[in-house]
Amino acid sequence: MTAAYHARYPAIRLRRTRSTPWSRALHRETTLTPADLIWPLFVTDGVGVEQPVSSLPGVSRWSLDGIAARAKEAVNLGIPCLALFPHTQAERRSADGREALNPDNLMCSAIRAIRDAVGQQIGVLTDVALDPYTSHGQDGLIDDAGYVLNDATVEMLVGQSLNQAEAGADIIAPSDMMDGRVGIIREALENAGHINVQIMSYAAKYASAFYGPFRDAVGSRGLLKGDKQTYQMDPANSEEALREVALDLAEGADSVMVKPGLPYLDIVRRVKERFAVPVFAYQVSGEYAMIEAAVAAGTADRDAIVLETLTAFKRAGCSGVLTYHAAHVARLLNG
Ligand code: PBG
DSSP states (O other): OGGGGOOOOOTTOOGGSSHHHHHHHHHHOOOOOOGEEEEEEESSSSOEEEEETTSSSOEEOOHHHHHHHHHEEEEEHHHEEEEEOOOGGGGBTTTTGGGGTTTHHHHHHHHHHHHHHHTTTTTOOOOOOOTBBBOOOOSSSSSSSSSOOOOOOOOHHHHHHHHHHHHOSEEEEESOTTTTTHHHHHHHHHHHTTTOOOEEEEEEBOOOOOOHOOOOOOOOOTOOOOOSSTTTBBBTTTTHHHHHHHHHTTTTTTTEEESSSSSGHHHHHHHHHHOOSSSEEEEEEEEHHHHHHHHHHHOHHHHHHHHHHHHHHHHHOEEEETTTHHHHHHHHHOO
8 A cells, every 4th residue: 555545533433433323324333132131030949929029120930830930931932042040949048058969959840830831942041059049158068177179079969960960051151160160060961861952151250249139139139248259260260261261162151151241351352262162151149130220329320321221232242131121132133
């Protein structure tokens, strides 16, 4: 290129392509559709029960009939996948979280209720971790000092994964950050014939202050003593996230997740650039609550801010996002 053709202002005006709606649409690099959304749902006991979660305004726990109704709603909205989390009654919790292995626990019953309602029209992603079932609120088995044991926990996670796969789960999502669990779960699924059950690993999950409302929703906040820093990652680290992702992929993860979402988009981008695999992010409960608090305070327009944040996940490289705003956003996108 000669200097004569080395265009500068005013030949180059980046505002030109922004000047009309049609031109902005034509030049848009990232699009958000309902197919990018995974909708997390909280399951509770009973019939006809809807329990609003006060720290997550607009989000409720639903009994099985309500879960089935949400599944139909999601199918109609074009949302491809639901993520399930159980609110386990205190009397079903124990130190070893053995309710996770009960074939009739809330999680398995919810999977079956969704199948009865919508068949295979939607994917069901199930969380694998013991915290909804333990009396101490940690994600694994603990020793006398309260340390979360890795290998004994992984054995439980294998049983939990098989239990969910038997009930019809499509995507097993280990969220506990134990070492080695993806490979051992994959092997167990293969041996049991669940060759098409996927694993979406919470590969880079941080010990975050953004999970508080979720712990209310599953009923573990009051139980949890201490924190999860011996297994979840230090928010200061990103090279370590790449090691976590590399290991989980080597062990057979089909896709990986980064969690929380917005404060960790740099991690999403690094993972996507390094590994070129499907990356998902979880816009977690504290992020949702912050947006809703801003809306309630009159300092943000919900629709605009939700669309902007979810578009940012796509721009950073996400294949999809777990968000409590999923149904609302899908309605917006569907007009
Ligand atoms: C636990 C789990 C957590 C979330 C998903 N799975 C909480 C935690 O690690 O304490 C958080 C999700 C959210 O905050 O929305 N295995």
